[in-house]
Amino acid sequence: SAIIIDGKAVAKQIREEVASEVARLKDAFGIIPGLAVILVGSRKDSQTYVRNKKKSCEDVGITSYEVNLPEYCTEEEVLKHISVFNNDPSVHGILVQLPLPRHMNEQNILNSVSIEKDVDGFNPLNIGCLALQGREPLFVPCTPKGCMDLLHRHNIEIKGKRAAVIGRSNIVGMPAALLLQRENATVTVVHSRTSNPEEIVRQADIVISACGIANLVRGSWLKPGAVVIDVGINPVEDPESPRGYRLVGDVCYEEACKIASAITPVPGGVGPMTIAMLLSNTLTSAKRIHNIK
Numbered sequence: 001s002a003i004i005i006d007g008k009a010v011a012k013q014i015r016e017e018v019a020s021e022v023a024r025l026k027d028a029f030g031i032i033p034g035l036a037v038i039l040v041g042s043r044k045d046s047q048t049y050v051r052n053k054k055k056s057c058e059d060v061g062i063t064s065y066e067v068n069l070p071e072y073c074t075e076e077e078v079l080k081h082i083s084v085f086n087n088d089p090s091v092h093g094i095l096v097q098l099p100l101p102r103h104m105n106e107q108n109i110l111n112s113v114s115i116e117k118d119v120d121g122f123n124p125l126n127i128g129c130l131a132l133q134g135r136e137p138l139f140v141p142c143t144p145k146g147c148m149d150l151l152h153r154h155n156i157e158i159k160g161k162r163a164a165v166i167g168r169s170n171i172v173g174m175p176a177a178l179l180l181q182r183e184n185a186t187v188t189v190v191h192s193r194t195s196n197p198e199e200i201v202r203q204a205d206i207v208i209s210a211c212g213i214a215n216l217v218r219g220s221w222l223k224p225g226a227v228v229i230d231v232g233i234n235p236v237e238d239p240e241s242p243r244g245y246r247l248v249g250d251v252c253y254e255e256a257c258k259i260a261s262a263i264t265p266v267p268g269g270v271g272p273m274t275i276a277m278l279l280s281n282t283l284t285s286a287k288r289i290h291n292i293k
């Protein structure tokens, strides 16, 4: 049965590595990495994400700066705050929590985050560099970066392997496919209009799933020995849970465990890696801005 890829344990290790490097920057250079988070509106899920990000920053010694704007504020107000953070030397990373209210132009806002401080990697210049051969983005989006880090830390060979990425979103599927391709995997992207997705997935040595559909990928979709990275976080009804629901991935875990050689659980797989990568990106940014090796 499959090796369980323990994202929680890997993320803890990364947070410890970040914390000790943050301490070194402070002791040796008097520099404290800073992350600015902009939250617009009062979505409960977004508030929870922002709270977790702030708490994680504090835990590793990164200073967090938070701006909460009301749902009905203008795009110009958001842009003004971004501009202030772009010019603030104590801020090394800027993150705009998505989704934004409908009346705002997400593209304008993501474009305005300085590429040097774009720790989410959502500025089109960073995505563009990710897509171009011979170019290096300054930042890679945190969730797909976390997926790759799990593969690396488990010594899973990528070069020459067939990979299937399920989902093509800007924040997960698309950058995950680009990252795999940069490491010389042969990548097929499966999406909502793909016919016979199971046929494609069954050829893959590595599957990264980010479609947001509970238990879409059955055991029968997998090639024996495949490595499965399950990004999906999907609530399903569960009367036995105190909240009335529990979270599952895109992959039918019980079935996949019998076929795959390694798999990430949900929760406790990719989820904890996302914030760990954000902290790591913020640290990298502070070092780059201050020209520290």
Ligand code: NAD
Binding pocket: 143, 166, 167, 168, 169, 170, 171, 172, 173, 190, 191, 192, 193, 194, 197, 210, 211, 212, 213, 216, 231, 232, 233, 234, 270, 271, 272, 274
């Ligand atoms: P999204 O809704 O933006 O994109 C979903 C993608 O899945 C689309 O590209 C769509 O074409 C594809 N898709 C939809 N139905 C499909 C089908 N039947 N077969 C194949 N592909 C299909 O979602 P997202 O933001 O990319 O997130 C995807 C999942 O990952 C969600 O469950 C989300 O909660 C989770 N997520 C987890 C983390 C984390 O930190 N672990 C971070 C981001 C997103």
